[in-house]
Amino acid sequence: MADKPDRIDSLQRHPRRQLAGSVDMRLTWIALLMMLPALALAQGELRDPTRPPTQAEIEAWFGNGPASGQRSPFRLQSILLAPDRRIAVIDGQRLRLGESVDNAEVKAIEPGRVVLERNGERIELTIESHLTNNNDGSRY
Incomplete structure (x- = not known):
């Protein structure tokens, strides 16, 4: 059995590497999306673009x-x-x-x-x- 690859391994070239990469990418996107509201608050008051200027x-x-x-x-x-x-x-x-x-x-x-x-x-x-x-x- 050691000579034969697992059936899952035969379907994908590097299954563990792809899985680890996709998890890392998901975590990166989640972290970035969670930081967006903090960035908006750090900029101060947001102006309504449809409001006429004073x-x-x-x-x-x-x-x-x-x-x-x-x-x-x-x-x-x-x-x-x-x-x-x-x-x-x-x-x-x-x-x-x-x-x-x-x-x-x-x-x-x-x-x-x-x-x-x-x-x-x-x-x-x-x-x-x-x-x-x-x-x-x-x-x-």
């Missing part, structure tokens, strides 16, 4: 927070330019040239900036662009 997060991203100098009372959200019209969205209001928001009249709407005038004071609002210019003038 005003402080928006200001921190665009660099116009309290640390960036004097802050304008107005928030320029968008500029819409077309051959026949120019519209600025300030504090949620769509404004054209000559229209007013909080007693400030829109004097100029240009690519990237809007100029307001209130009580003789000129207020320039800008939009930070995260797009880069190509050599041909196009943006991406």
Whole structure:
């Protein structure tokens, strides 16, 4: 009998080695999966990705927070330019040239900036662009 291999051994080349390897791999995966919650807790508070950003997060991203100098009372959200019209969205209001928001009249709407005038004071609002210019003038 010593000359004949076991029937189980004849079915697999290295049955004991494969079994030991699979047990080690299972234990490794179990240990890794058990560590995942600990890693998440170590990172601190998790942010809900579907929640809109707070005003402080928006200001921190665009660099116009309290640390960036004097802050304008107005928030320029968008500029819409077309051959026949120019519209600025300030504090949620769509404004054209000559229209007013909080007693400030829109004097100029240009690519990237809007100029307001209130009580003789000129207020320039800008939009930070995260797009880069190509050599041909196009943006991406």
